[in-house]
Amino acid sequence: MIMKKIFLGTLYFVTLSLFLSSCGLYGKYKPVESVDSTLYGEAVLSDTALNFGRVAWQEVFTDPYLQALIDTALANNYDLRIAHEHVEQAKAMVLGAQLSYLPSVAIVPSGGFSPQYGINAGTYDLVAQASWEIDIFGRTLNSLRRSKAARQQMLDYEQAARCGLIAGVAETYYTLLMLDAQLEVAQQTSDIWSRTVTSIQRMKAAGMATEAGVAQLEATYYAIQTTVLDLQRQIHEVENALCFILGTTRRIIPRGTLNDQMVHDQIVHGIGLPVQLLYNRPDVRAAQMTMAQAHYARQLATANCLLSLNLSGIFGWTNHQYATILDPMTMISNLAASLFVPLFNSGRNIAQVRAAKSQQEESRLQFAKVVLNAGNEVNQALVNLRTAQDKAALYDQQVEALTRAQHATQLMKSYSNTTYLEVLTAQNNLLQAQFARIANQMTVLNSTVALYHALGGGAE
Secondary structure, eight states: OHHHHHHHHHHHHHHHHHHHGGGTTSOOOOOOOOOOTTTTGGGOOOOOSSBGGGSOHHHHOOOHHHHHHHHHHHHHOHHHHHHHHHHHHHHHHHHHHHHTTSOEEEEEEEEEEEEETTEEEEEEEEEEEEEEEEOSSSHHHHHHHHHHHHHHHHHHHHHHHHHHHHHHHHHHHHHHHHHHHHHHHHHHHHHHHHHHHHHHHHHHHTTSSOHHHHHHHHHHHHHHHHHHHHHHHHHHHHHHHHHHHHTOOSOOOOOOOGGGOOOOHHHHHOOBOOGGGGGGOHHHHHHHHHHHHHHHHHHHHHHTTSOEEEEEEEEEEESSTTOOTTOOOEEEEEEEEEEEOOOTTHHHHHHHHHHHHHHHHHHHHHHHHHHHHHHHHHHHHHHHHHHHHHHHHHHHHHHHHHHHHHHHHHHHHHHSOOOHHHHHHHHHHHHHHHHHHHHHHHHHHHHHHHHHHHTTTTOO
């Protein structure tokens, strides 16, 4: 009779749950799959079958020294390893949520001694207690789905850390190459000025130059020497920073040269940037999973306002009923069903539903913010890259013109009345133009890295 009532009651609540599923208690989260087509602004290029964000990082960063550094960072970087542990924790939470579908079982043994017929007779219980909540309103299902969304979010965060790590290593490496190139120019300029100062000192001794001219050239020479020392210090600092990213102790970083670096063909000849490519970005996917968690949290909060049905029972053996050594194995069992109606805490449950709705809206706004920021990053990276590429030829022409001017002033100094101030100005202008051209080369490379990163590159 009891089993029949339990069966009928269970059937009733299952039927009721099917009706309530239309109210959204069992609905799966539907990902956002479209964004504003103008998200990239005017910088968007035409779509192609291939796109830059899905190119393997080994094809983008072809320098063998840089590839070795990225491999080392991927193996040793502490932030990436910490992110991996977060993934493992999320996986454990999913496993716990999956086990919630099973009944909870506990073995409760007990025993003792009591006087029976003048003899100390042992008594014992060996009982298994089980409890199982029937998931009629999706509590367990929504908890499991929310845990899975959290696990995927941790995977996306790990991918974001990986993507950022690759970009960080590349940018730091390119900074080293820029400083190396600037140091080489500064040392060459220092050598030129050293010979110039020696020459002007001899001319002064011969009465062909003034003290003012000598002093000006000497001061410029000393300034260039301090520039050399500053560049050497900066190189040391950047090497330290890169070693930290690599997760290694301080060491000299083996590297190539700035002029050896190549920009990927899709950057040179045009790349396809469909707006949907933003979904490659792990931070966008992670924001999507935040929305999914909020969706399931709201459904769970709603389910907590409804009835719950629990089955419980015990099964085991005892000798309490016939406490005699001759009859020690007496079976006991019991099965019961209970309904829990949240009457007194219904107000708190309703408040939790309202809070869950607000959190769901918050996650939607955060997602929109992340997508907008992603579009801005792509737009800015494209503009920076195009501008730097356009400026490259102009810098080449500027350096070539200033080189001619510097040679001309040197000749005029020897055969005419050209002042030493003109020589000084021409050589300083050439030095600054060479530095600017080197910085622009690095801007092209770093803008390529920024665009690759902004499109979710390195996250596959």
